Amino acid sequence: xxxxEWVMATGVFLSAGACSLQIWASSxxxxxxxxxxxxLLLQMDGQLLRLRAHWLQVAASxxxxxxxxxxxxxxxxxxxANQAPAELAQRFSRLADGLGMAVVLRSxxxxxxxxxxxxxxxxGLCVAEGVG
Amino acid sequence: xxxxxxxxxDRCASPGLxxxxxxxxxxxxxxxxxxxxxxxTLSTTLHGRRLLASERSERIETDxxxxxxxxxxxxxxxxxxxxxxxxxxxxxxxxxxxxCPPALDPTPLKTSAQWRGQVRLVDWQPSPAGGELRLQxxxxxxxxxxxxxxxxxxxxxxVV
Numbered sequence: 001x002x003x004x005e006w007v008m009a010t011g012v013f014l015s016a017g018a019c020s021l022q023i024w025a026s027s028x029x030x031x032x033x034x035x036x037x038x039x040l041l042l043q044m045d046g047q048l049l050r051l052r053a054h055w056l057q058v059a060a061s062x063x064x065x066x067x068x069x070x071x072x073x074x075x076x077x078x079x080x081a082n083q084a085p086a087e088l089a090q091r092f093s094r095l096a097d098g099l100g101m102a103v104v105l106r107s108x109x110x111x112x113x114x115x116x117x118x119x120x121x122x123x124g125l126c127v128a129e130g131v132g
Numbered sequence: 133x134x135x136x137x138x139x140x141x142d143r144c145a146s147p148g149l150x151x152x153x154x155x156x157x158x159x160x161x162x163x164x165x166x167x168x169x170x171x172x173t174l175s176t177t178l179h180g181r182r183l184l185a186s187e188r189s190e191r192i193e194t195d196x197x198x199x200x201x202x203x204x205x206x207x208x209x210x211x212x213x214x215x216x217x218x219x220x221x222x223x224x225x226x227x228x229x230x231x232c233p234p235a236l237d238p239t240p241l242k243t244s245a246q247w248r249g250q251v252r253l254v255d256w257q258p259s260p261a262g263g264e265l266r267l268q269x270x271x272x273x274x275x276x277x278x279x280x281x282x283x284x285x286x287x288x289x290x291v292v
Contacts, residue, residue, distance in 0.1 A: 005156050008156055009159035009160075010159070012159045012160060012163050013162055015163070016162070016164075016166050016167055017163075017166055019166075020167055023170035023171065023174050026174075027173045027174050027177040030180075031177050034177070034180045037184055038184060038187075041188070041191060044191075045191075059285065059287075065285060068206070068209075097206075099206040100202060102199075112188070115195060116198055118202055119205060121202075121205050121206040121286055122201070122202040122205035122287070123287070123288075124285035124287045127286065128206075128209045128210040
């Protein structure tokens, strides 16, 4: 066997190995990022479900429904609803018509954001004036 | 009696080349295996990324549909309360129930601008307990139904 053949074989194998290593490294990094994003999406799902369940529970336990604007005020200040998982930033804002609020969940780490509206009327927390 | 074939070439029979020649094919085969494995890993990752992108879009649609349903409920309890016992095909200006204010226009309820898209009200069917909303994400085929109950308290829930 000639020296040239050995040199060529080593060169080919090392090049392929280096190339594969780079692909594996980038795949591993991307897979890890995917896992993080997936987990954050599930955390956001959980937080939205938790908020809805909490408000439904409050609505079920209150003897008489509030007035709708007052119910939105209460939802915005509700201390239990203002607790969010550590990795998520949660922000509440009142809707322009005053009949509901927007919940914005954001994760800077994965550049993920979700926005969902809640109205006390749909949660059983309030009754509009003139409605029995 | 032993027959001997004549030698085709003298150099071919030399020990140096006769035993060798396997290093390069072996390296090529090994390299191919390495590259194929790496490419397979990469394709799995790309597939995962595509799935996640699809999940993100799905969540955006879910949020928009749920938000629109909440807003519609508030509207039906508030200024559009007179539309509650009337099905969607009767939500036409000029053909509304006499309980509605004369200037009431139900058109804004039929399409709702949400974050990153629009939602269309496809159907509203009243029932003695309240009614059922059917909403569609504009630009897609996804639809979602929501049941509204009004007695004893107003409550909206997703119909699976």
